[in-house]
Amino acid sequence: MSETLISVEDLSLSFPNHQVLSDLTFKVQRGEFLGVIGENGVGKTTLIRVILNQLKPSAGRIKIKNGLKIGYVPQFRNVDVEYPLSIEDFISLNFTGIKLPWLSRKEKQKIQTVIKQVNLEHISKRPLGLASGGEKQKAYLAQALINDPDLLILDESTASLDPNTKRELLDVVLRLNKALGLTIIFVSHDMQVIHEYPDHFLWLTKNGYTAGPISELHNDSKEGEYV
Amino acid sequence: MFSFEFMQNAYLAGTLIAIVSGIMGVFVVARNMPFMTHTLSEIGFAGAAFGIFIGWTPLNGMLAFTTVSSILVGELSGAVESRRESVISAISGLFIGLGILFLSLSNKNSSYATSILFGSVIGISHQEVVQMAILSVLVLVVLFFIFRNLKDDSFDAVGAKTNHIHSSLISIIFLVLLAFSVSVAAQIVGSLLIFVLLTLPAASSKYFAHTVIQMMLLAIAFAIFGVWFGLYLGYVTNWPVTFFIASIEAVIYGSALIYNSIANKSR
Ligand SMILES: Nc1ncnc2c1ncn2[C@@H]1O[C@H](COP(=O)(O)OP(=O)(O)O)[C@@H](O)[C@H]1O
Numbered sequence A: 001m002s003e004t005l006i007s008v009e010d011l012s013l014s015f016p017n018h019q020v021l022s023d024l025t026f027k028v029q030r031g032e033f034l035g036v037i038g039e040n041g042v043g044k045t046t047l048i049r050v051i052l053n054q055l056k057p058s059a060g061r062i063k064i065k066n067g068l069k070i071g072y073v074p075q076f077r078n079v080d081v082e083y084p085l086s087i088e089d090f091i092s093l094n095f096t097g098i099k100l101p102w103l104s105r106k107e108k109q110k111i112q113t114v115i116k117q118v119n120l121e122h123i124s125k126r127p128l129g130l131a132s133g134g135e136k137q138k139a140y141l142a143q144a145l146i147n148d149p150d151l152l153i154l155d156e157s158t159a160s161l162d163p164n165t166k167r168e169l170l171d172v173v174l175r176l177n178k179a180l181g182l183t184i185i186f187v188s189h190d191m192q193v194i195h196e197y198p199d200h201f202l203w204l205t206k207n208g209y210t211a212g213p214i215s216e217l218h219n220d221s222k223e224g225e226y227v
Numbered sequence B: 001m002f003s004f005e006f007m008q009n010a011y012l013a014g015t016l017i018a019i020v021s022g023i024m025g026v027f028v029v030a031r032n033m034p035f036m037t038h039t040l041s042e043i044g045f046a047g048a049a050f051g052i053f054i055g056w057t058p059l060n061g062m063l064a065f066t067t068v069s070s071i072l073v074g075e076l077s078g079a080v081e082s083r084r085e086s087v088i089s090a091i092s093g094l095f096i097g098l099g100i101l102f103l104s105l106s107n108k109n110s111s112y113a114t115s116i117l118f119g120s121v122i123g124i125s126h127q128e129v130v131q132m133a134i135l136s137v138l139v140l141v142v143l144f145f146i147f148r149n150l151k152d153d154s155f156d157a158v159g160a161k162t163n164h165i166h167s168s169l170i171s172i173i174f175l176v177l178l179a180f181s182v183s184v185a186a187q188i189v190g191s192l193l194i195f196v197l198l199t200l201p202a203a204s205s206k207y208f209a210h211t212v213i214q215m216m217l218l219a220i221a222f223a224i225f226g227v228w229f230g231l232y233l234g235y236v237t238n239w240p241v242t243f244f245i246a247s248i249e250a251v252i253y254g255s256a257l258i259y260n261s262i263a264n265k266s267r
């Protein structure tokens, strides 16, 4: 029996001067690896923000399973070379709330667990600012995993990575999906990886959308990226 | 040296200030607010002048002005990050003008103004040390409770948005704490050199330490070292203490930058 985590019905969203999403209907089941694809500016991040309840739809409904815990890796981050925190301490930032300033033993263990899950053991004490693009994305991913989410959302996490690093990151994500049953929404404009990793797709275009199991994604779009 | 009461008071107050500045400084640097901090202390100068004018202590005048203006800056700049600096410029211009006015109206001689601007250790009474201690403890207690959310908001503002952290509330609380810290620190190093304690030690620490708590401890150590050594050198030479503290912290910062560039080359 599959369980529906997110159910979107006839959802539309417009900003003051233009419509971004229109009449969108789809579901996300537990355990699914959904690839959301579409050109830049088509509304992928906007859709994510609706799911995160940061934006209200202009029309239609979105139903999120009660108590669903979402781990989110945003598209942009302010981390420059002088960013001082170690990967470990950066990951710990997601332990928020009114609690003691220092971490509990359980929290420290959790940090080590997620660091292993993303294969960053060897550099976990190094400043995040000095990490490579791929290592940074893994650290962001680890941070999003720290509060045991049911659903993990990655917004263009592979956009700036070379092909090998891209696969390395997506292999980690796929392992989380298969081994732990973590539900994934992976946003990208890279057709190649969308064919390889997700089991479902949602393709947003200027004039509408298509959705379904990955086998139904047109093969002619397999070659390279489009922007 | 410690047989003089004013030196005891200076060391006590200086140590407190160093601790508060080291901790607050780490957030000041992470939130990219050295300019705001400097401006708050200029506003503090106006507040001190106002205090003298109406017969309060300079510290109380400073507290009043910096607290009100920190809330104003927080409210006026709102969510528009880029507007912050202009709002700060406007508010500080207004307040410094007022400071000059109050100073001239209160007919105090200019040495009063110099001691507010450049700091003075001789003038700190035991009663003021007690008040500074209370303020410092207050800042530390509030920090204790908001620590984790402030840390997330300061070191990962983008991520904090999805952690349901009330960013604008955190900002305002932080600004008020900063106003308190500035007012207290200005008693020793003076309004003009506030960043010597509230920015430089923390800015230096980030090249050596890589967790927030380690950075704080190191920033406290740098600040305490500067204050203690500066007070001692000031006592021995009769030169201004502020000069020594400023020089020590600048040398530490310079060394940190050199260390960092060497470390980066060998990486
Ligand atoms: N807060 C906003 N106000 C007005 N327009 C916006 C806002 N956020 C995004 N947009 C516009 O909506 C469109 C979709 O943006 P976005 O969802 O970020 O695209 P994508 O993530 O697919 O590249 C873009 O044209 C963008 O300029």
Ligand SMILES: [Mg+2]
Binding pocket: A044, A045, A046, A075, A155, A156
């Ligand atoms: Mg986007």
